[in-house]
Amino acid sequence: MLRNTVLLLAVVWTVGAQEGTQRFASLGDLKLESGEVIHDCRIGYRTYGQLNAAKSNAILFPTWFGGTTEQLAGNFTSGGMIDTGRYFVIAVDAIGNGVSTSPSNSQTQPRMKFPRFSIRDMVESQHRLATEVLHLNHLRAVIGISMGGMQTFEWMAMYPDFMDRAIPIVGSPRLMPFDVLLWQAEIHAIEADPNWKHGDYTERPAAAMRTVSDISNLALTTPAWYGRQNAGKDMSALLASAGKAQLDQVDTNDHYRQLQAMLGQDVFRRFDGDPKRAAKAIKAGVTVIVATQDHMVNPGPAREFAGMLKAPIVELNGDCGHIATGCEAPKVATAVAQALR
Numbered sequence: 137m138l139r140n141t142v143l144l145l146a147v148v149w150t151v152g153a154q155e156g157t158q159r160f161a162s163l164g165d166l167k168l169e170s171g172e173v174i175h176d177c178r179i180g181y182r183t184y185g186q187l188n189a190a191k192s193n194a195i196l197f198p199t200w201f202g203g204t205t206e207q208l209a210g211n212f213t214s215g216g217m218i219d220t221g222r223y224f225v226i227a228v229d230a231i232g233n234g235v236s237t238s239p240s241n242s243q244t245q246p247r248m249k250f251p252r253f254s255i256r257d258m259v260e261s262q263h264r265l266a267t268e269v270l271h272l273n274h275l276r277a278v279i280g281i282s283m284g285g286m287q288t289f290e291w292m293a294m295y296p297d298f299m300d301r302a303i304p305i306v307g308s309p310r311l312m313p314f315d316v317l318l319w320q321a322e323i324h325a326i327e328a329d330p331n332w333k334h335g336d337y338t339e340r341p342a343a344a345m346r347t348v349s350d351i352s353n354l355a356l357t358t359p360a361w362y363g364r365q366n367a368g369k370d371m372s373a374l375l376a377s378a379g380k381a382q383l384d385q386v387d388t389n390d391h392y393r394q395l396q397a398m399l400g401q402d403v404f405r406r407f408d409g410d411p412k413r414a415a416k417a418i419k420a421g422v423t424v425i426v427a428t429q430d431h432m433v434n435p436g437p438a439r440e441f442a443g444m445l446k447a448p449i450v451e452l453n454g455d456c457g458h459i460a461t462g463c464e465a466p467k468v469a470t471a472v473a474q475a476l477r
Contacts, residue, residue, distance in 0.1 A: 155220075156182050156209055158235070161269040166261055172251035175244045179265050180205060180229035180236045184212040185220030194224045194275050195476075196262060196291075196299075200282035201394055202386060205229050217469045223276065223476070228265060230258045230283065232394045239335065239389035247389050248335030255283070255401050259290045263298070277301035277476060278420075281461055282433060283394070289403045289441075296419040303475050305425040305461055305468065306452075309403040309414075309441050312434035318355050319399050322348045326392055335389045345388060349378055355432040357457040403441075415444040422447035423475035425468060427460035429453075448475075 159181055166177040182205045187194060195218060199205060205227040211217040212225045229235040231253055239250035266272045278299050280288040285307015292302045308315065329344035331337050353362075366374060407413040424442035426435035428451050442449045450471040456463035 155184055156212075158182060158205070161265050163261060163264050163268070166257070166264070168251060168257045169254045169260075170252065174231070174237055174242075174251060174253065174257075176242070177231075177237045177261065179231070179261050180233075181265060182206075182209070182227045184209075184218075184225040184227070185223055187224040191272060191274070192276060193222065194226060194266075194270075194272055195277045195279060196266060196275050197225055197227045197278075198258065198262060198280045198284040198287040199228065199230045199233055200280070200284045201398065202233060202391060203230075203282075203284075204233055204235050217465070217472050218279070218476075219473070226266070226270065228262050230287065230394070231261055232390050232397065234387055234390050236261075238387070239393055240387040248392075250389070250393060252393060252396050255286050255290050255397050256294065258287055258397065259294055262287070262291075263295060266298075273298075275299040277303060279303040279305065279472065280307060281305045282307060282458065283398060285433070285438075286398065286401050289438075292418050292420055292422065293403050293406065293414055296417055299420045301475055302418075302420040302422045303425065303472055304422075304438065306427050306430055306433055306435070306458060308401065308433050308435075308437045309411075310437050311399070311401055312436055315432075315434050316399060318351065318432065319395050321351050323392065323395055323399070325351065326388060332388065335392070337388070341388050345386060345391075348386075348391065350375065352432075353378060355458070357459060358429050358431065358455045360455045361457060411441055411444055415441065418445055421475070423450065423471060424448070425450045425452065425461075425471055427452040427454075427456070427458060429455055430458045430460070432458035 161179045163177040166174040208227045212220050214221050218225055232238045234240050239247050242250050275298055278288050278291040285304035288302050288304040289309040325347040326332055326344045329341040331339050332341040404411050404414050422445050424438050424447055426438050439449055452460035452464045454460055454463050461468050
């Protein structure tokens with residue numbers, strides 16, 4: 137007992153001293169849903185706040201599409217989405233984001249030799265991080281935004297006893313046809329660029345990524361919001377700079393593999409496609425947050441599943457579209473705080 141207490145205190149002290157520091161967990165081989173294996177799998181993560189003595193205040197927060205834990209940091213403050221004075225937050229870099237093991241950084245499986253993975257595989261890596269590395273057998277909550285919300289839905293179904301609360305934010309348990317059209321358009325743009333060469337490019341597929349940037353920006357907000365933000369601007373210059381920013385920040389193969397993961401998103405697959413069976417398996421208290429004008433992740437499936445779960449739905453009704461979580465941040469923070477009570 138004394139040894140366990142000392143170890144726990146050491147963990148708490150380390151977390152406090154190095155809050156927000158980029159860390160890595162080596163998981164060895166990660167067997168995927170497909171049967172393939174990611175070798176030498178490393179998962180990036182950061183922690184905020186302190187784990188309490190009962191280990192009952194841990195919240196896991198995965199990244200969105202292409203996002204990193206560094207970008208999430210602003211959500212984890214005393215005045216942010218999650219109060220780190222009360223909760224111990226584990227922000228996790230999703231497989232394929234260029235920080236965790238990805239096509240762009242794998243030494244043994246580079247580029248398209250890196251196996252195709254799923255949202256479910258991301259969750260499996262996070263569960264191993266929580267249990268094998270951080271030695272947690274339960275979480276207070278799993279919370280995620282966008283693709284992080286997709287991972288949250290998967291957590292609910294894969295490990296129903298592992299968390300008290302699940303809060304998917306602008307995510308989806310299964311893609312709508314319009315979502316599939318959007319992500320598949322980006323796949324097509326990449327594959328059509330002759331410089332891509334199925335990932336073995338020597339010259340960056342710039343034309344593809346410029347088109348990907350345009351497709352993404354079309355769906356990210358709404359015509360009304362985009363019009364207000366860019367009224368009177370030189371659109372040619374604006375689009376050129378936006379495309380360059382996308383080119384500089386995104387590895388094409390990482391983007392491609394995470395796109396494929398989202399395209400395969402279907403929490404109900406393990407339940408023979410039956411959402412009602414899936415709903416019966418969920419044990420966590422669920423709060424679903426959607427943006428009603430979201431053109432990037434259609435809110436329909438999340439709302440319908442929330443209805444089956446008899447879970448509260450928080451609607452972000454402004455015209456910011458998918459980025460409503462930023463435009464209506466106080467509303468999101470209030471909803472999260474209430475759901476965690």
